[in-house]
Amino acid sequence: MGNFPTTVKHCLSYEELIQDYPWLARWLQEEKEMVPTRVKIQLIDMLSETGLPVIEATSFVSSKWVPQMADHTEVLQAIHRSSHVRYPVLTPNMHGFQDAVAAGATEVAVFGSASETFSRKNINCSIDESILRFEEVICTAKQRQIPVRGYVSCALGCPYEGPIEFTKVAEVVKRLYELGCYEVSLGDTIGVGTPGSMAKMLHNVMKEVPSSALAVHCHDTYGQALANILTALQMGICTVDSSVAGLGGCPYAQGASGNVSTEDVLYMLHGMGIKTGVDLSKVIEAGDFICKALNRKTNSKVAQASGDYSVHCRMKKINT
Amino acid sequence: ALPERVKIVEVGPRDGLQNEKTLVPTEVKIHLIDMLSEAGLPVIEATSFVSPKWVPQMADQVEVMKGINRRPGVSYPVLTPNLKGFQAAVKAGAAEVAIFGAASELFSKKNINCSVDESLQRFEEVTKAAKEAGVVVYISLRCLVGQVSPDKVAQVAKRLYSMGCYEISLGDTIGVGTPGGMTEMLEAVSREVPVDALAVHCHDTYGQALANILIALQMGISVVDSSVAGLGGCPYAQGASGNVATEDVVYMLHGLGIQTGVDLPKLMDAGAFICSSLNRKTSSKVAQAACKL
Numbered sequence: 348m349g350n351f352p353t354t355v356k357h358c359l360s361y362e363e364l365i366q367d368y369p370w371l372a373r374w375l376q377e378e379k380e381m382v383p384t385r386v387k388i389q390l391i392d393m394l395s396e397t398g399l400p401v402i403e404a405t406s407f408v409s410s411k412w413v414p415q416m417a418d419h420t421e422v423l424q425a426i427h428r429s430s431h432v433r434y435p436v437l438t439p440n441m442h443g444f445q446d447a448v449a450a451g452a453t454e455v456a457v458f459g460s461a462s463e464t465f466s467r468k469n470i471n472c473s474i475d476e477s478i479l480r481f482e483e484v485i486c487t488a489k490q491r492q493i494p495v496r497g498y499v500s501c502a503l504g505c506p507y508e509g510p511i512e513f514t515k516v517a518e519v520v521k522r523l524y525e526l527g528c529y530e531v532s533l534g535d536t537i538g539v540g541t542p543g544s545m546a547k548m549l550h551n552v553m554k555e556v557p558s559s560a561l562a563v564h565c566h567d568t569y570g571q572a573l574a575n576i577l578t579a580l581q582m583g584i585c586t587v588d589s590s591v592a593g594l595g596g597c598p599y600a601q602g603a604s605g606n607v608s609t610e611d612v613l614y615m616l617h618g619m620g621i622k623t624g625v626d627l628s629k630v631i632e633a634g635d636f637i638c639k640a641l642n643r644k645t646n647s648k649v650a651q652a653s654g655d656y657s658v659h660c661r662m663k664k665i666n667t
Numbered sequence: 668a669l670p671e672r673v674k675i676v677e678v679g680p681r682d683g684l685q686n687e688k689t690l691v692p693t694e695v696k697i698h699l700i701d702m703l704s705e706a707g708l709p710v711i712e713a714t715s716f717v718s719p720k721w722v723p724q725m726a727d728q729v730e731v732m733k734g735i736n737r738r739p740g741v742s743y744p745v746l747t748p749n750l751k752g753f754q755a756a757v758k759a760g761a762a763e764v765a766i767f768g769a770a771s772e773l774f775s776k777k778n779i780n781c782s783v784d785e786s787l788q789r790f791e792e793v794t795k796a797a798k799e800a801g802v803v804v805y806i807s808l809r810c811l812v813g814q815v816s817p818d819k820v821a822q823v824a825k826r827l828y829s830m831g832c833y834e835i836s837l838g839d840t841i842g843v844g845t846p847g848g849m850t851e852m853l854e855a856v857s858r859e860v861p862v863d864a865l866a867v868h869c870h871d872t873y874g875q876a877l878a879n880i881l882i883a884l885q886m887g888i889s890v891v892d893s894s895v896a897g898l899g900g901c902p903y904a905q906g907a908s909g910n911v912a913t914e915d916v917v918y919m920l921h922g923l924g925i926q927t928g929v930d931l932p933k934l935m936d937a938g939a940f941i942c943s944s945l946n947r948k949t950s951s952k953v954a955q956a957a958c959k960l
Contacts, residue, residue: 538956541922542881570915570952571922574877577846604952611874618845618875648874648908652842652901 384418386640388425393633395429398625404434407443420450435496444484455488456496457481461516462505478522485527497528502548503540513551521555530560532588538568542578549582562586565607572607573615587612592634593646608647670889672926674709677913681712681746683898685724687945693727695944697734702937704738707928713743716752732759753793763803766790770808770820787826794830805834817855825859834864836892842872846882853886866890869911872901876911877919891916896938897950912951
């Protein structure tokens, strides 16, 4: 089966639940339902009780672009912060960073791309320009001893450019790492990756950055996420991003799925004897809560299956 | 090292449709099988010779066998639970049959109404008759990966293999298996049965199917069962998914550089056709994504 890590750290990408990219603000503005602040706070508080070590709480992008995140300060200040959990927030630039620090953020994340076209369309600047922006944030964060996590989107393919050169992915990841990101999460933004492309991409990236500083952020748009995560684990990666109930569709394919669900990832990891420190049944409860609040069906297959009681009991047996 | 080529056993027209509530007209089944043949699938489970009293969906078994356009080089196995079903299948022109077994006593009793040993005796009858008739037999062995002891599965698989079936498909019947349990089970079974006589039949009830299939490939398995559009829900968990979707499996295999002989767009057409006939949404994520992008 390969040399699996015995422990996998889980980074819950809550932010993805609501919205990914600024240019989607227009789409979201047409969405009738904004998630009420108290619902977000309650969700994060429930997730804090599950054992998840990292919960991405909110995003300090301009509320003009992402109205869903307009309550970022309120959320960050109202959540009950567990001492065992870290709560990074997204900060696209210095302005966002300063607001985040003023609101009490103790960890931030910056978001780059391996695709020029995606970078331009998404954050309105080239990859190089975006890295200059992040450099400012990272430097200031270092001075304040605030850790910074990096994300690189389109690591396995771009909705505009198609396949991306893995050497390019490696180059962007290396730059973020050398600037001072303690970890860089590799995003399969449109979920087109397979174990084949995942292995090749990681092989390239790991020539430049140690596996201990890498994470994978797989989308399940083509159903490949768990197989891709398995491949990453086999190559020594031990940090995985996912989203409770798999909420957060694919912004590029209306109706298609997006995020991989935390429940399904945990089920796999526990079944392989890998420790995560997370209580799966509590994550399922949190997923249940947010799905009811959003009036949506869960995207987690584990959650769907455990709706049947007898199957749920069997599942519980496996996961203790 | 991964296999260069994987044989996909398409179970949609039988396993898939049998577990769908909506009764499908014969001409729709025939058209589906013909579309799947055109898509390049090398093995297509066509129908089942069980009593229509138990499985009304398969009542048109003879008509389907006679109506399909059999593509040269493609196998069309049919399910035969016992000698009677076997005889009817041969009469209707079947050249390959599949029989079902269970590695768990409880499952065997509940599902085929006899103990594991009794079921093995039945199979012996069928495989004997098949040898005499020059008909090939493959066996679908249902085991609950991670729930039934790997050694028990291995013992049953060994007995079945020694009876003369050319392939044993190991089924994760309620989809509870993970790469951990899958590895243990395959390690135990491949000690008793050569790996080229093994296939995997993974259910996606807990979303684990593709990861489990990947592990199986890494362990040398090169035959994978799947169902177009992921037809066939889980009979044990209402509303949960069951069979893994062929489209999603093919997408992964092609992404790994593994040959399957399958034309994915044509396969997706077959999936779209049957979903529209059943008036249901596809369970294939590839199909969901591709029709929107």
